[in-house]
Amino acid sequence: MTEAECKLSELSGKHYLDGAYCLGQGVRHDVIDPATEMVIGQYAQATPGEISHAVAVANRAARAWWALSAPERTQALHEVARKLIAGAARLGEALTREMGKPYRESHWEAGAGASAFAYYAELARHDSGRVAAPAVAGQLQMVLKEPLGVVVSIVPYNFPCLLFAWQAAAALAAGNAVIVKPSELTSLSLLLMLEAFDHLPAGLVQLVCGDAEVGRQLVADRDTHAVAFTGSVSAAQAVARSAAERFKPVLIEASGNDPLIVMPSADIRVAARAAAFAAFLNCGQVCTSAERLYVHEAVYDEFVEALVYEARQLRVGHGLGKVDLGPMVSRRERDRVESVVAHALEQGARLRCGGHRPPRLERGWFYLPTVLEVTHEMDIMHAEIFGPLAPVCKVASLDEAIRLANDSEFGLGANIFTRDLSEAMRAIGEIESGIVWVNTPLNDNDAIPFGGRKLTGSGRELGGEGLEQFRQSKMVMISPDLADDPEWFPYPDQDAFPS
Structure with missing residues (x-):
């Protein structure tokens, strides 16, 4: 031992x-x-x-x-x-x-x-x-x-x-x-x-x-x-x-149900690698996981193919081995994720990779990183997934992406990938969340407060706010001398209501 x-x-x-x-x-x-x-x-x-x-x-x-x-x-x-x-x-x-x-x-x-x-x-x-x-x-x-x-x-x-x-x-x-x-x-x-x-x-x-x-x-x-x-x-x-x-x-x-937006100006290969990290880190068991991916139609097909490629490269196995993903924390959590995927498929989602347990791992609560093409109306886009799933939705504009990003009961974090500064500034100002990452997913800093809005919760950790x-x-209040104060009783007669 x-x-x-x-x-x-x-x-x-x-x-x-x-x-x-x-x-x-x-x-x-x-x-x-x-x-x-x-x-x-x-x-x-x-x-x-x-x-x-x-x-x-x-x-x-x-x-x-x-x-x-x-x-x-x-x-x-x-x-x-x-x-x-x-x-x-x-x-x-x-x-x-x-x-x-x-x-x-x-x-x-x-x-x-x-x-x-x-x-x-x-x-x-x-x-x-x-x-x-x-x-x-x-x-x-x-x-x-x-x-x-x-x-x-x-x-x-x-x-x-x-x-x-x-x-x-x-x-x-x-x-x-x-x-x-x-x-x-x-x-x-x-x-x-x-x-x-x-x-x-x-x-x-x-x-x-x-x-x-x-x-x-x-x-x-x-x-x-x-x-x-x-x-x-x-x-x-x-x-x-x-x-x-x-x-x-x-x-x-x-809880979180964080959106990740990809715009045409982004480097799609880099954005796909970042999205794979944001969605699959710790087998997706992260409150700030990217659980809703909104990708502009101009780069949608290219991005999905790149994300599927990244997901298939990830090594799944015992966490003490040379792996990128370990198991889900419990049988119950693994079974819950399986039911989420099954329900998404029933609602019309398209499975692009993953979607099942690794066949070579007979023991342990493993589940393959999974990419799904979905629409915003599907249930998978409206609840915390907390598993290795990346549901991708096509959007026609930044306006639509922000509107759908805000259509959530939660407001912890949000991501946008773009080289357009005006798009980044719009996302920062308009997305209803406690955190916005621009081209840098899931980072934190001891000196900057961490927390969210809506049903995500209240208060902040880290930073000066975390101390408060x-x-x-x-x-x-200290008066150095114990002396009479003109505000004390008795009140002067001239301050009475004039009769």
Whole structure:
């Protein structure tokens, strides 16, 4: 067994509470390698008692963390980043075994998480408020930025390490404690990741495993103070309703159904390669995947042929091999994608490549990258696919492309490929999304906010906006001398209503 396999076995059935790994008391469930269908460990369903203990410990740790100086917190977060980079290879292997994505992507994910911690380590000490010009002469009037308290982080399976890092780095930098509830499909990888936090005050970062009920209890607990959630729309709505009972701030990233527009001025070969990456990265299990491709009729046939060529070149197999695509994360997800394709074909879609499981891979939840020619009215264009599918629709103009791009319940990201600056500027200004990529799909930047509109959710991760998500403002007014104020009682008689 490799070191990563040994660690997955060692962490099986555990939580991370009060600075230590401990065996869970609840029911255990198998964790399965999606490439081999072999059991590689178990996660334990957290009990109500374990959840309450985690919350109490987190509140204690949050107070101790905020009592430190800003440079002390900065140094501690930089140490998290250093440890994540040092352990990226082992964490990457573990994530590939548990989730399925190619090792290159898993290894990158650990490093990208480190980048977020390094960024917020510095950003958080840049300021802790501001001084305002006083409304009363001689006073000091200012705004202090303070932590919210205990942040519940609920992260999905597709980028568990990265998305947790985005949320935890900002929350910790703002002075909060964090309790993370990972997906049942990637609990062991998150447990392994928390080795990078063992130098922090005990209980500042904790992990409890389990299903949606564990998340529900954490969100509803009166002693948690904010929620950061990534997942489905229905689950996000339930989280938001529960948090609203106590007016807890909520960061929601629910779903995406991102358009990708190709115009005649684009280099079609490059645009096809970019579209293949945008549609098939992580087997399409990306919230910002290009799930609706709108291609101008002047280059439609050329583009489709180029995209089919790119899709057929992709190597599918075990993520620890020399591959470009691994398996879907679970049998249920693979079966769901198969039903999406079958329904599209029933509605008249034209299958150009893929559309089935790789015949040479008898075990594992693999599905070939699939290109379909569709019309905008088909159901496949109006729901999050979250699989290795690229539905392509012909359009007659940029006006039509933008109109169809906006005909969606979601508004996370959007792409356009063009060499025409005016077309690019129109897309940036007119597409209803939180992100627009021009000739550069799926990139992000720690310093730029990430998030969407409509049913995609609310709030932003990354950037200064991501830090503010986990801070609250306190108004402070100081009069240096305790002296009479003309606004106090009794009111002068001359200020009364004239009779």
